[in-house]
Amino acid sequence: MVFSIRRWTSRVFFILIFSVLLLIVTGGYRWLADAVSPIHPYREPKGDALKVFVTDPDSPDSKHAADRLRWFYWYGE
Template identity: 70%
Template sequence: MVLSIRRWMSRIVFLVIFAILLLIVTGGYRWLAEALSPVQPYRVPAGDALKVFKSEPGPPDSSNAADRLRWFFYYGE
C-alpha cells in the first residue's frame, strides 16, 4: 500500500483552510447579528418615555354561553 504524502498534505491544508474560513464566517455572522439587534429591548425607558403593556381584558361578566365560548376560543381560558 502506497501512501502519498503530497495527497495527504493537500487534504490537511484543505481542512485547515476550511476551518479557518468557517471561523471567520461564523464570527462575522455573530458580529453582524449583534450590530443589527436592538441594544436592550426590555430596558426601563429613560426620560419622559413610557413603557406600555397591553393587558388582556378580563373574562366576560355575563353568564351568556355564547360570550363565554367566544372568550374561550379567543384567549384559551
C-alpha cells in the same frame, strides 16, 4: 496500502483553511447581526421613561357557551 504524504498534507491543509474561513465568516455574521439588529425591546428603560404592560381583562363569569366561545376567539384563551 499506499500512504501518500503529499495527498494527506493537502487534505489537512484544506481542512485547516476551511475551518479558519468558516470561523471568519461566522464571526462576521455575528458582528453584522449585532450591528443591524434593533435595540433590545425588553431592556430596562432609561431616564424618566416607564415601561407599561397591558393585561388582558378577566374572563367572563357567564356560564353560557356562546360567551365563552366569543371570549376564546377574541383573546385566544
